[in-house]
Amino acid sequence: MRATVTIEKEILDDLVHKTGLKSKASAVKVAIADYLRRKKIEKIKAMKGKLKFDKTADDIRHYER
16 A cells, blocks of 8 residues: 655655665664554553463463363
């Protein structure tokens, strides 16, 4: 999918430099993927202490399918 966005030249140049990638498109893709991954991690961390498990780690590890 194509999208047109306006990004300040200094920010884009810094992104390309810090990622070490050759193209602006690749650097933006990596930045977006990293941002989304971090948001997923935040969501998982927010669930800490809110889930209840009935099984022990051994039960799960030795569960027969």
